[in-house]
Amino acid sequence: MTMPPLHALQAFEAVGRCGTMTTAAKELGVTPSAVSQQVRKLEECLGVTLLERIGRRVEMTSWGVLLHKEIAVGFAQLTHSVEVLERARSQSGIVLTALSSVVNKWIGRKIFEWKVLHPDANVRIIGKDEEPRMADGQSDFRITYGKRAEVHTHFTVLYTDWVVPACSPRLLGMHKLNAPADILTFPLLNIEWESHYSRPPQWSEWAQLVGAACNDKPSGLFFALSSNAIDAAVNGHGFVLGQVSMIEDELNAGTLVVPYDIRMPLPESYYLAWDRAALEKPYGKEFHTWVMSIAKKQSVRSAPKSNSVV
Amino acid sequence: MTMPPLHALQAFEAVGRCGTMTTAAKELGVTPSAVSQQVRKLEECLGVTLLERIGRRVEMTSWGVLLHKEIAVGFAQLTHSVEVLERARSQSGIVLTALSSVVNKWIGRKIFEWKVLHPDANVRIIGKDEEPRMADGQSDFRITYGKRAEVHTHFTVLYTDWVVPACSPRLLGMHKLNAPADILTFPLLNIEWESHYSRPPQWSEWAQLVGAACNDKPSGLFFALSSNAIDAAVNGHGFVLGQVSMIEDELNAGTLVVPYDIRMPLPESYYLAWDRAALEKPYGKEFHTWVMSIAKKQSVRSAPKSNSVV
């Protein structure tokens, strides 16, 4: 079976739906002559008369009624298809998943800057420690840490963070620190990530950095999430080696202080991954550009000042 | 919303279904270059990437998967539409309705000639005294009598029949008829059609034709169907003014005889009506031609011979 020409079917469908050649032509944006020729061609191809010409009117034959009933569904579906795509593109917001700490202490705070720039662009931020499957639409963008980014097709370095010892001013009390090593005499809060992430810098490494001895068995408090460790420090429970990007608000608010600004870098970088299709969502490209922009600035702020001890 | 070009949608649909540009091109009967350009044009029109080019492979993006799922249904429906039409044309036989007597005593007998000519062409013959609605597919062809044909869009004169007095040879027995008027002394079977048909010739008219007196109140046997009256005559119940076309088999078989071949014409003709679409069914035109052909011959046989008394 040979399929007749698509334009011929389309012309006939329009005639059936509109009732006259002239109104069908108007709807298709062509002349009645074009419609007439297309329908004639369809009749020749199929070997049946679809329209009965009665003076200056046309009327469907029973073959025409039969065929039109079916192809109308087909063309309606094609039109619907394009609408479905348009709706999906315009209505679906952007979905970003990130490590929970990154959501709690970084991107979740920065997103208000995005809102100011693009008030009508919805972005949904989800804390999720496992890598999402982008192609399945689980996420448009993903912020992750280290080599885990390689499971995604498209990714780029976001920023590299540094850690610095920080504590609540209440913890210090009336104590006066004479040297960086004095920090090690206070309760120390430890961070231990899941095994598939490179181990974050530990107090033992910091002690070695400042030329001090350090007990191999610290206070016994361990946190899986950096953000939880930071919150404990804010509550006066000890010193934390906090990521610079995650404690900026606390430093500004005075709920954390840095007695000695001696920083260590994280062993790996944060990465932004994305689904190609997401770049074609409304504001998709803009969001990508914005995240890269704030990350670049963060890299500058997180790194120690050029004259700092490294 | 502007619909993208149909050929572009079709090319993309084929790629999605076939998996590669090359196999899609083969199926569409074009070059891969054509498919590549069509898909590119579709992407430009819609403003999204539908296929991700990975080296020499292509892979659907999530937009592409979404759109393809929908348009595949549309194109499948269009293909199905043409199949539906083809099936309807090839599988549906021809339907002829006719007056019951015509079915019983004429066309129902002649149809075997059609079968010999076209063994694989199904024709269904239905006795029906009311006019069918052709456009609704109630009938492809219709044999009717007189002005009733005018309710149809397409119709033509079929044949004009004549009546002749006929009886079973058993009725005559040892009686010897000396003159045509002697017939009137036998039991006479009457035919009275429904009021919307012109009254068929009556015995009183025949009597007048042969110059004989005739009682205004004959035997009291009246038949609504000509075929029933003929059957009664075959059974020896009396003389019938039988239509020539309907008693030919009986004359040939000797179950009826015509002592005096003095004929009277029916006041109106038989007509063939038809639905335009029926001519496009397989064998539709052939059937029309055949019916007209046997009718023409019937007209010749039904009319009295050129030297007969009229």
Added chain:
DNA sequence: GTTCTAGTTTAGATAATCTAAACTAGATGC
């Protein structure tokens, strides 16, 4: 009877669609 309008047909203009050729890039085999 004249004018208007829907539809058709024909000729040829226009645009869409296609092929050919040259190219890129990855896969395969030696």
Added chain:
DNA sequence: GCATCTAGTTTAGATTATCTAAACTAGAAC
């Protein structure tokens, strides 16, 4: 590692489909 093959892309221009313009038919309206 290199040559060959194959899938896909791009560009230029050939081909075909589709369209418009013009002339026409035929019926409706005034």
